[in-house]
Amino acid sequence: MITDIRGSVTTTTFAQVIKQARSHDEEAVVALYQRALPVIYRYALARLGRPDLVEDVVSEVFLVMVESIDELRTEQEAGFYAWLIQIAQGKISRALRHVTRNERKQISLQNNQTSDQYNSIELVATDLVSNPVELHEWRETLEEVGLAMGNLSAEQQIIVIGRFLAGQKIEDLAQALGKQPGAVRILQFRALNTLAKHLGLARGSQRKRKGERV
Amino acid sequence: MNPEEYLDRLIELHEQGELHLPAINDDFAASIVAAETIEQLKEISIPFEFANNLEFSIRAYARNLREQNHGNISFAQSHILSDQNRRTIPPVQSHSPVGPQPLFKRRALITFLRVAAVLLIACVGILTASARSHPGDALYGISQAEKQFALTFVGVPQNNASLQIDQLRSAIDDLKTAVNEGRDDGAIRLALDNVTVKTRDSQEAVAALPVDSMREEAQQALSSALADEEQILHVLLNNVDWPVQLFFTYQLGTLGEPVPTVTNVVVHTQSNGTLLITLTGMHFAPQAQLMIDGLQNGIVRQSTPTQLIAVTGIAASSTGVYVIGVRNPDGTAAQLIINVYDRNNSGREDSNHSRHGTPIPNPTGSPDN
Numbered sequence: 001m002i003t004d005i006r007g008s009v010t011t012t013t014f015a016q017v018i019k020q021a022r023s024h025d026e027e028a029v030v031a032l033y034q035r036a037l038p039v040i041y042r043y044a045l046a047r048l049g050r051p052d053l054v055e056d057v058v059s060e061v062f063l064v065m066v067e068s069i070d071e072l073r074t075e076q077e078a079g080f081y082a083w084l085i086q087i088a089q090g091k092i093s094r095a096l097r098h099v100t101r102n103e104r105k106q107i108s109l110q111n112n113q114t115s116d117q118y119n120s121i122e123l124v125a126t127d128l129v130s131n132p133v134e135l136h137e138w139r140e141t142l143e144e145v146g147l148a149m150g151n152l153s154a155e156q157q158i159i160v161i162g163r164f165l166a167g168q169k170i171e172d173l174a175q176a177l178g179k180q181p182g183a184v185r186i187l188q189f190r191a192l193n194t195l196a197k198h199l200g201l202a203r204g205s206q207r208k209r210k211g212e213r214v
Numbered sequence: 215m216n217p218e219e220y221l222d223r224l225i226e227l228h229e230q231g232e233l234h235l236p237a238i239n240d241d242f243a244a245s246i247v248a249a250e251t252i253e254q255l256k257e258i259s260i261p262f263e264f265a266n267n268l269e270f271s272i273r274a275y276a277r278n279l280r281e282q283n284h285g286n287i288s289f290a291q292s293h294i295l296s297d298q299n300r301r302t303i304p305p306v307q308s309h310s311p312v313g314p315q316p317l318f319k320r321r322a323l324i325t326f327l328r329v330a331a332v333l334l335i336a337c338v339g340i341l342t343a344s345a346r347s348h349p350g351d352a353l354y355g356i357s358q359a360e361k362q363f364a365l366t367f368v369g370v371p372q373n374n375a376s377l378q379i380d381q382l383r384s385a386i387d388d389l390k391t392a393v394n395e396g397r398d399d400g401a402i403r404l405a406l407d408n409v410t411v412k413t414r415d416s417q418e419a420v421a422a423l424p425v426d427s428m429r430e431e432a433q434q435a436l437s438s439a440l441a442d443e444e445q446i447l448h449v450l451l452n453n454v455d456w457p458v459q460l461f462f463t464y465q466l467g468t469l470g471e472p473v474p475t476v477t478n479v480v481v482h483t484q485s486n487g488t489l490l491i492t493l494t495g496m497h498f499a500p501q502a503q504l505m506i507d508g509l510q511n512g513i514v515r516q517s518t519p520t521q522l523i524a525v526t527g528i529a530a531s532s533t534g535v536y537v538i539g540v541r542n543p544d545g546t547a548a549q550l551i552i553n554v555y556d557r558n559n560s561g562r563e564d565s566n567h568s569r570h571g572t573p574i575p576n577p578t579g580s581p582d583n
Contacts (some may be wrong), residue, residue: 016366027272035270042255054263062268066275075377079413145251164252170222185218189245194273196244 015075022070029069032080033062039081039166040088043157046146047092053099057091060084064091078172085158148198156191159184217242225249263560348393349408351403358408375419375432379504382412382439386446402458410465444469451545456508460539463546472497476550484525493522493540495548501531505539505549 020028023167044054064072064087072083149157155177162168162176173186215223221242228246300476341360344353361381388404419435423429444466451462467473484490491504491512497519504512504524512526521555522540 023282024276025279026276029276030269030273033269037268038260040254043256045258046255051261055261059268059271063275066272066279094383096409141251141254145255148248160249160252165255166251182218185222189218189221192245193250195242195252196241196249199248201244201247 002108014077018069018080020074023070024066024069029066032065032069036065036081036084036166037062039161040084042165043085043161044088044092046142046149048095048099049146050099053095055152057088057095060091061088073175076172076176078166078168079176081166081168082158082160082173082176085161086154089154089157144199145195148195151194151198152191156187156194159188160191160195163188173198232535244487272424296438304401327532348388348401349405350393350397354404371423372428372432375423376435378412378416378419379432379435382409382416382436383442385409385412386439393453399455399458406458406461406465409443410468413440413468425559434553435512444471445573448544449465456505456541456547457549459541459545460549463548466546471546472500473546474502474540474542474548475563476538476540476548479550479552481552489526491498491524491526491538493524493538493550494520495522495540496520497542497546498540499523499542499544501543503541505537505541507537508539510541 001208017031021032037058041058044057044061045051048054048057054141061084065084068087072080074080074083149160153162158177159173162173163170168176170184170188171181174181177184179187224246226241279553335476340353340356344356344360347353347357361384364377385408386407389402390411392402392405415434416439420429420432423432447462447466447469451459456461463473467475472495474495476493478494480492480494482490482492489512493504498521499519500517502514502517502522503510504514504522504526506512506526512524514522514524516523535551535553537549537551539547541547
């Protein structure tokens with residue numbers, strides 16, 4: 001089940017929405033937010049794995065978006081996503097540093113309750129909530145995806161998220177990143193290889209992934 | 215078609231719902247499954263309440279920014295509005311104990327940190343500049359305060375002595391710079407005062423050490439510094455003006471140097487109308503000069519280590535306050551301020567019709583003898 005919150009960027013072009021948002025037009029800004037929220041939220045959740053942190057990070061990303069939208073040079077949707085993902089990457093890195101630092105402190109105090117506390121926060125994953133086994137598997141998958149994605153370069157992450165979560169075309173992503181489509185395909189190829197390797201899908205990996213469909 | 219294009223084509227076919235993909239090898243299959251795994255993230259639903267609250271905050275924020283940008287409201291009004299917004303719009307709650315701060319707090323924190331950073335940079339700049347300052351510079355006082363401050367944190371007496379000696383050497387360097395750069399007498403005096411203070415403090419710090427090898431070591435370091443001080447004072451003596459020469463001489467005297475001193479002055483009127491001036495004191499060197507009011511004057515007729523007799527052409531009728539002094543060839547000097555009066559006019563008995571000098575306090579506070 002996909003529960004997207006899609007903005008109403010239907011009657012007008014994306015470029016017009018960006019133009020209006022640059023002057024902090026409330027409706028335009030909210031339209032961009034509604035369009036990008038699912039992508040940024042899911043990306044952040046995949047990277048961080050903790051809904052409590054994700055909400056903070058996502059809030060910050062969108063407040064920065066509102067604040068800095070006039071600095072956005074592109075009027076293209078793929079460019080907008082690339083820009084927003086870059087902001088998210090910075091926020092995620094900072095949150096991860098906070099977590100690492102905090103966990104070190106917790107360990108030094110011999111208080112190991114943190115992980116239990118965070119594990120108790122349920123990931124909202126559609127209809128899996130009613131099935132504990134599937135929910136557990138889903139959590140594992142999410143954790144693996146997060147770890148695997150951490151092995152991609154910032155550009156590779158933009159391409160993978162832009163392509164598979166935001167549904168952007170290779171040509172549009174290439175234009176957003178100022179590259180040739182061929183170069184973006186190479187980056188995509190390498191990124192998927194890396195992901196496959198770290199998800200245990202590639203030849204020679206430790207195990208085959210559950211629920212293989214191809 | 216290269217592998218990258220081929221994989222992209224396969225992904226497109228898969229996205230279009232093509233179930234039977236062309237024959238592919240394991241690597242391509244793994245990549246497509248990886249892409250599919252990422253796509254599975256779309257199954258994550260967004261918490262409705264969070265999305266709503268955030269949207270509310272974004273609307274309010276965008277509205278505020280728009281109003282401020284368009285200048286529709288005054289700055290004060292914008293604050294009232296933002297205050298109202300903060301009251302009426304539910305903020306995005308932070309669930310994380312380590313998570314980021316709310317935006318407004320974060321902004322305040324960032325502003326505070328920026329101001330703190332600017333102040334820190336300014337302080338570092340001032341301290342750096344003051345460290346390079348010399349007597350007469352505006353920042354010299356800060357440099358001295360900084361050195362004094364450093365001394366307050368020295369716990370061990372050995373370290374204190376060592377630091378004092380270092381500061382003495384630094385003060386000597388400052389004095390040398392002040393003289394060599396031709397700074398005014400005030401700046402040179404300031405530098406010399408600093409040398410005087412540091413000399414005394416170093417001597418006291420070393421004297422306070424217990425008698426052991428550490429003290430011997432400190433004493434050697436101090437002796438070396440004081441020898442340098444003496445040598446530099448001697449070198450600089452000929453490059454400074456008369457009043458400063460007196461202060462240099464005084465400092466050399468505190469270091470144990472045999473410097474000239476004047477204890478008495480007698481002025482006689484000679485039959486030819488000139489004045490015969492007799493200075494009594496100590497450590498007058500051969501070829502020492504008579505100095506009157508800071509200027510070389512008269513011809514020295516006789517000079518011994520304790521007496522100097524000179525004749526000057528000052529008018530015999532001249533009475534009043536004079537500064538009579540002596541300057542040795544090495545630049546060391548001494549003076550006495552005297553009140554010259556006529557014994558005949560003052561009713562005092564004086565068979566030689568001589569004018570007598572009465573030492574009076576030095577109004578300028580200079581080191582007279």
